[in-house]
Amino acid sequence: MLVINSIEKGIVIDHITAGLGAKILNYLDIDTSEHTVAFIMNAPSKKYGRKDMIKINDVTDIDLSDLGLIDPKATVNVIENHKVVKKIRLEIPERVVDVIKCKNPRCVTSIERNAPHVFVLIDREEREYKCEYCDDIVSMKGDWQNEIMRKEWLRIKSRK
Amino acid sequence: MLKSRNLIEPMDLSVEELDEIFDLAEEIIKKPSEYSNICAGNLLATLFFEPSTRTRISFEAAMLKLGGKVIGFSEPTSSSIAKGESIADTVRTVSCYSDIIVMRHPKEGAPRIGTMVSEVPIINAGDGGHQHPTQTLTDLLTIRSLKGGFSNLTVGLCGDLMFGRTVHSLMKALSRYENITFILISPQELMIPEYVRKEVLRKNGIKYEEVRRIEEVIDKLDILYMTRVQKERFFNEEDYVRLKDHYILDNEKMALAKEDMIVMHPLPRVNEIAVEVDNDPRAIYFKQAKYGMYVRMALIIKLLGLD
Numbered sequence: 001m002l003v004i005n006s007i008e009k010g011i012v013i014d015h016i017t018a019g020l021g022a023k024i025l026n027y028l029d030i031d032t033s034e035h036t037v038a039f040i041m042n043a044p045s046k047k048y049g050r051k052d053m054i055k056i057n058d059v060t061d062i063d064l065s066d067l068g069l070i071d072p073k074a075t076v077n078v079i080e081n082h083k084v085v086k087k088i089r090l091e092i093p094e095r096v097v098d099v100i101k102c103k104n105p106r107c108v109t110s111i112e113r114n115a116p117h118v119f120v121l122i123d124r125e126e127r128e129y130k131c132e133y134c135d136d137i138v139s140m141k142g143d144w145q146n147e148i149m150r151k152e153w154l155r156i157k158s159r160k
Numbered sequence: 161m162l163k164s165r166n167l168i169e170p171m172d173l174s175v176e177e178l179d180e181i182f183d184l185a186e187e188i189i190k191k192p193s194e195y196s197n198i199c200a201g202n203l204l205a206t207l208f209f210e211p212s213t214r215t216r217i218s219f220e221a222a223m224l225k226l227g228g229k230v231i232g233f234s235e236p237t238s239s240s241i242a243k244g245e246s247i248a249d250t251v252r253t254v255s256c257y258s259d260i261i262v263m264r265h266p267k268e269g270a271p272r273i274g275t276m277v278s279e280v281p282i283i284n285a286g287d288g289g290h291q292h293p294t295q296t297l298t299d300l301l302t303i304r305s306l307k308g309g310f311s312n313l314t315v316g317l318c319g320d321l322m323f324g325r326t327v328h329s330l331m332k333a334l335s336r337y338e339n340i341t342f343i344l345i346s347p348q349e350l351m352i353p354e355y356v357r358k359e360v361l362r363k364n365g366i367k368y369e370e371v372r373r374i375e376e377v378i379d380k381l382d383i384l385y386m387t388r389v390q391k392e393r394f395f396n397e398e399d400y401v402r403l404k405d406h407y408i409l410d411n412e413k414m415a416l417a418k419e420d421m422i423v424m425h426p427l428p429r430v431n432e433i434a435v436e437v438d439n440d441p442r443a444i445y446f447k448q449a450k451y452g453m454y455v456r457m458a459l460i461i462k463l464l465g466l467d
Contacts, residue, residue: 108267108270110267112248112273114248115248133272135269135290
């Protein structure tokens with residue numbers, strides 16, 4: 001059995017659907033960060049059979065609610081003094097800004113610098129989102145990985 | 161309340177708001193002199209990042225006939241865009257000088273960028289192959305004025321039903337009214353896209369049929385909406401040449417139609433309507449262009465809150 005120590009202060013992203021952990025890591029742009037990060041794949045789970053898990057040390061003040069776009073089943077626990085002080089149940093977001101990148105070459109976001117990429121949920125069942133500018137539709141269930149923009153908060157923090 | 165609103169796509173307006181605009185347009189048609197000075201002191205800016213003759217002139221004529229003034233550019237080479245300015249900065253600056261902005265841009269969704277920064281209402285005058293709401297308003301006013309309303313109509317749509325945005329917008333707008341039947345006349349290659357069939361027709365339980373020849377169905381129609389097969393939509397010349405003259409409406413076919421059917425076309429027309437049809441009283445496409453100016457006049461008044 002692989003043992004990873006509990007963290008004193010930080011964030012634990014738990015109950016990640018097995019296989020999606022790497023995508024969440026990619027979204028968080030974690031490979032450029034200086035924080036201590038533990039990534040566990042295919043851990044046994046009573047609820048789901050297998051799950052992935054991410055622990056990030058020393059970070060608590062960040063908004064991870066958009067993670068529901070990638071995996072609405074995941075949970076986020078905020079840890080302080082080895083205790084869970086806040087538990088966030090992720091939901092499928094209604095609207096995301098600068099998370100999904102519009103791939104339509106005719107979309108204005110392909111030429112207008114600084115324009116926020118805005119997508120709005122149109123079908124909860126299919127997890128389909130529509131670009132607010134050009135109406136192009138993407139499904140988060142399908143092959144969406146390339147459309148997800150990387151969050152830069154960790155990179156920014158680690159450069160401080 | 162339409163004051164200070166933007167018009168980016170036709171469905172931004174409810175059926176009631178559309179009626180408000182059409183009521184005003186019909187008032188203007190009846191008594192144009194009463195409105196000839198209503199926009200005095202107001203400035204309309206036309207930002208045409210893509211050349212367009214018809215729509216731009218229609219808007220300019222509309223504002224001038226209301227006593228307002230017009231500024232703007234008609235192609236991006238003569239604007240600061242050529243120097244690398246963003247759409248947002250251009251619109252924000254122009255909104256400092258003007259009271260209302262009309263914007264055309266080749267990229268889809270560009271006018272929405274405008275709405276994020278503008279201090280004045282933005283009207284989308286076409287964003288690539290995406291939306292062209294004032295064309296839909298034009299079509300609707302024409303139908304309402306000449307057919308007395310939108311319900312219980314059999315509407316034939318003919319030509320390029322795949323790429324024609326005016327057709328998709330019009331179908332969507334008409335699907336909100338009662339007992340509409342669509343007859344879709346197109347070659348196999350230019351049939352309506354599946355999403356229109358699914359989202360507009362099946363979802364709203366609209367009756368429709370798809371046919372190949374005008375002659376088969378023209379006698380059933382209250383409205384025949386003709387469209388041009390657009391060269392720029394094709395990847396190879398061969399397909400365009402094969403399909404461009406697929407449907408030509410001539411006097412022989414018009415002889416089969418009802419006495420009170422109307423023929424509409426968003427213009428410009430190429431070969432799809434023979435010139436001989438122009439003299440038929442049922443050919444109303446130039447009148448339609450005139451309705452386009454009136455509906456734009458009504459829209460400008462409403463968005464400026466001057467009614």
